[in-house]
Amino acid sequence: MDGNILSQLAGVFAPLSLLSLGGGQSVLSAINRQVVEVHGWMTQQDFVDLFAISRAAPGPGSLLSTLIGWRVAGTWGVVAASMAYFIPSSTIAYFAARTWNRYKGNAWQAALERGLAPVATGLILSGAFSVLQASSGAISLLAITAVATVIFILRPKLNPVPVLFAAGIVQVVVQIVF
DSSP, X not given: OOHHHHHHHHHHHHHHXXXXXXXXXXXXXXXXXXXXXXXXXXXXHHHXXXXXXXXXXXXXXXXXXXXXXXXXXXXXXXXXXXXXXXXXXXXXXXXXXXXXXXXXXXXXXXXXXXXXHHHHHHHHHHHHHHHHHHSOOOHHHHHXXXXXXXXXXXXXXXXXXXXXXXXXXXHHHHHHHO
């Protein structure tokens, strides 16, 4: 196995791990840019396919990094990408949680939470737009996305699985009919 490709995978995923406020979805756009445009490890369609698999599989959505590692460098790619993506952020989260609990109830905590919420939201939206741009661009996909967005805004505690399942069914029907 080429050690250079493994170090490249680690070099892509370790820094993104540290920026993933709000979860793996928050750096989706950056992952897309790195693996498709910068390194050319896969096509845009390959990326979208791996993204779909990572969303359908049980577990965290950040398993996309694992799938990319597998696609790029096989078993060792899985190890390199997964370790680089999960270890830095997990280590920081561990120590941050210990510190956070030590100062529980301080005014700066509420201010920090309020300040980071829009940052995480913006990063997640950036990832969503990245995947939407990579799609076929069909008007049906844009309409389905708009309807799903409105549903989630109006009912933020709604389980997303039924909505996403219905959206998938609608798109399949649209593709069959048109």
